[in-house]
Amino acid sequence: MxxxxxxxxxxxxxxxxxxxxxxxxxxxRILKPDTVARVLAKxxxxxxxxxxxxxxxxTGRSGLVGLVIRDVSNPFFARAIRATQREAERLSLNAIVVECDSDADREQRLIDRVLPQVEGLVLASTRLSAARLTELSRRTRVVLVNSDLAGFTRVLASASEALDQGIRLLAGAGARKLAYVGGPPYSWSEAERWGTVRRVAAERGLAVTYVSANMGTYGEGRAAAVSIAEAEVDAVVAFDDVIAHGVLDGLTILGVRVPEDVRLLGCDDALPIETHPRLSTVRLDIEQAFVTAVRALAEGSVSGQRILVPGVLTVRETT
Amino acid sequence: MxxxxxxxxxxxxxxxxxxxxxxxxxxxRILKPDTVARVLAKxxxxxxxxxxxxxxxxTGRSGLVGLVIRDVSNPFFARAIRATQREAERLSLNAIVVECDSDADREQRLIDRVLPQVEGLVLASTRLSAARLTELSRRTRVVLVNSDLAGFTRVLASASEALDQGIRLLAGAGARKLAYVGGPPYSWSEAERWGTVRRVAAERGLAVTYVSANMGTYGEGRAAAVSIAEAEVDAVVAFDDVIAHGVLDGLTILGVRVPEDVRLLGCDDALPIETHPRLSTVRLDIEQAFVTAVRALAEGSVSGQRILVPGVLTVRETT
DNA sequence: TCTTCACATGCAAACGTTTGCATGTCAGTG
DNA sequence: CACTGACATGCAAACGTTTGCATGTGAAGA
Known part of the structure; x- marks a missing residue:
């Protein structure tokens, strides 16, 4: 060395x-071409x-951007990491990934640590309070993904429209009673999805029960299957695919058939694997969302704009 | 700002x-305590x-280590990222993650890009040639994970012993014909696993057919199910869990029951979800492997030692 | 009281770039 | 032939630290 x-x-x-x-x-361009050639050669x-x-x-530019996420093992974030890194690469940047476990204090601590090295931060589904974010934005550039805080540049991967379609589809197929298995509370995604489900269900006159899977794990989904079976619903909408798969497995164990007895709709479409039957879901354009976020960072656009990236309903075998 | x-x-x-x-x-310690206090306060x-x-x-120290992996969406690497970042955190370092898609040239290019910013590199299942690695090690500290190249400090998450046990278990349950679904060729893991399967199968007098899933994707696993079914084997060992799940799904579609008709053993145990029936697998201690790697980097141990981290057989429902 | 030495702190160079300004050259113009 | 500029390059300061060495202080020992 x-x-x-x-x-x-x-x-x-x-x-x-x-x-x-x-x-x-x-x-x-300001040098004699010959000089440039000689220098480059040497x-x-x-x-x-x-x-x-x-x-x-x-220059004050480190060529590094930070990506702050909650859980690397969640396939949603795998797509996020890939898209971020790819776009960073295109912009001659490197990405530094920070996992912070849905814990605001840990998040703050880790952010403080990377702060001095990065040019800017992409925060995905951050748990930081508005006050902390404002404070943070005084120290570095910040772009939010899936947090809808006015004044910040933010990119939202929206499932609302597709979910709306999905529920109408379920209703059209005869569903009367719905269960929604919610994910991490206080997250924008959860608020949007639960809000949409409730609204559309009301519009269509469907009953809807809420079951929670706070941490968003497979195990919680499977556990939720019990209350779902008890509630005797016709259809389930899950916060994301991991939970949906848990529900699917749980229901199967209980002898409830999907989609014959209960229809099931997930969200994200990020799983590296499939199950049987293949899960109907809302495919979010996560790549687009993070690419947009990185670009906004690089351009230094502190514009505070709100960018919506819609997902599309992807019907497979569980609905 | x-x-x-x-x-x-x-x-x-x-x-x-x-x-x-x-x-x-x-x-x-070399300052008057009072001075230190005043400075810190101010x-x-x-x-x-x-x-x-x-x-x-x-100082020449950037506080950054690079982690080079093949595929962020593979759950194996999710555990790798988490472990690396956690250990880095403990050592007051930050980790920069690079995904390079099983493509040696891309890997080289991305490494060259991060090289000037990092203190050292952890390369997981690298595709780089020995020559390139040697060249690389002249420019920065390098620790290899799951590549067994003499002269380099390397950590190997070994499945051999557990796989041996697993195959004996299958044989004990009456299996005579085996299929092995291989993953990325030229990788140390593939060599170790396939080598073990072949050796142990020979020892026990089992026939074994090789089916390939070069990219290590779920889809390839599912496709492989066809040739597996044709070969009429009693048991399948898959390179990893993603492939194993593909095989499981493929077999189910073909009406082959697992484990009744065919037994199935995976490897890694990293999936964020389960399927039904739950997959028997070899649980690798990926965390331990990467923690060790990061420590070796930080200690600057260019010792060139070979560290083996064994996995354990985890019997669930598919064997 | 003078010397010695440990201890606390200051000084300034160094790390490898970038960049505003100064300088020198040469071609074109009057 | 002198004058103007455009053009190519050099000079040196600046970025914010760290660190070897120099310096100044005060207490302990003689």
Whole structure:
């Protein structure tokens, strides 16, 4: 691990000034093409790579964005990570991923830690209070995903419209009693989904019972199946696919057939696997949402706009 | 986003030298306790936070480690990311995650990009050639996970022993014909697993057919079910749980019952969900593996040791 | 009372870039 | 042939730390 060559090394070997080398990389058009070529050639020969720390120090730009999520094992966030990283790559950035477990204090702590290294932060379904977010936005650029807080640039992956369609479909197929298995409370997604379910159910004259799966785990979904079976509903809408799969498994164990006895609709469409029968769901355009978020960050748009990215109903075998 | 206070601001307000402030943070014991207290208090009051870029420039330490993986949506890597980040956190580091899709060139490109920012790299199931790795190790610290290359510090999450047990269990239950559904070729894990299956099968006098699922996706697993059914085997061992679940679904569609007609054993135990019947598998200690890797990096142990982390057989309902 | 030394702190260089300004050259114009 | 500019490049300061060395202080020992 010999120490790498610096801009000065390259400059000396060529008998030019360090600034010339710097410009050959950052501002080649103001140099004589021949000079640029010589510098680049020599740099390649020596294996010169700019020192990002030094660059960051002078320019204030570190080339890093932070992505703050709740749970890496949730497939939703897998898609989020991939999209974020891909877009960052396109913008010559690197992404640093932080998992913070639905715990606001931990989230704050971890954010404080990455803060000094990043140019900006994408917060997915953050648990931070409005006050803390405002404070945060004074220290760095912030873009919110799936949090609808006025004044912030925010991207919302909306399931509302597709869910509406889905419920009408269920009602059309004869469903009268509905259960909604809710996910993490206080999240924008939960509020939007539960709100939509309640509203549309009311419009269509469907009864709806609420069952909770606060942590959003598979196990909770399976446990929820018991109360669902007791409630003798015709259809279930779940907060997301992980929960939906839990419900599916739970119902199967109890001898309830899906979709014959009960129809089931999930949300996200992010699972790396399928089950049998294949789950009907709302496919969210998570990629689009995070790509948009990263772009907004990079552009430095502190515009505070509210961007909605709609999902689409994907009917498979459980409805 | 007013520009944050620097060490010099703090120093001036207190009438001390910048170096004193620096020492109050990094080397408090050589200062008068009272001074330390005053500095810390004033720093807190001003909201002073050390500039990591400047620190990185002088010390050469960026506080960042890179984690290079193949596929974020694979649950194996979800556990890897979590463990890495947690351990990094404990060591006051941040982790930067890079997904590179089983593509050596892309991997090289992305590594080159993060290289200047990180103190070291954890490469999980890398696709890089030995030559490239050697070259890489001259430029930064490298720890390998699930690649067994002599000379490098490497951590191996081994399924061998547990797989051996599992196959003996299958044989004991009367299995005579085995299928192995292989994952990404050229990976150490694949070599170890397939090697173990073949060896143990031979020892027990079992016939074994190889079916491939090169990309390691659910869909390939499901497709593989067809050839499995044709081969009329008694038991299937799959490279990992994602594939195993695909196989399970595929077999179910074909009317083959698991475990009655065919027994099924997966590997990893990382899925955020379960299916019905619950999958028997080898639970790998992925956390332990990555925690070890990060520690080795942080300690700067270029010792080149080979660390084996064994998995345990977890019998559930498919065997 | 003078010397010695430990201890606490200050000074200034260094880390590797970027960038505003100064300088030098040369072609084109009058 | 002198003058103006455009153009290419050099010079040096700045970014915010860390750290080896120098300095100043006061207490302990002689």
């Amino acid at each position: 010999a120490k790498p060559p610096t801009i000065v090394d390259v400059a000396h070997m060529l008998g030019v000034a360090p600034s010339t080398v710097s410009r050959a990389f950052n501002n080649p 740099a390649a020969e020596l294996g010169y790579v700019p020192n990002r720390h030094a660059q960051a120090l002078t | 007013a520009k944050p206070p620097t060490i010099v601001d703090v120093a001036h307000m207190l009438g001390v030298a910048p170096s004193t402030v620096s020492r109050a943070f990094n080397n408090p 720093a807190a009051e001003l909201g002073y936070v050390p500039n990591r870029h400047a620190q990185a420039l002088t």
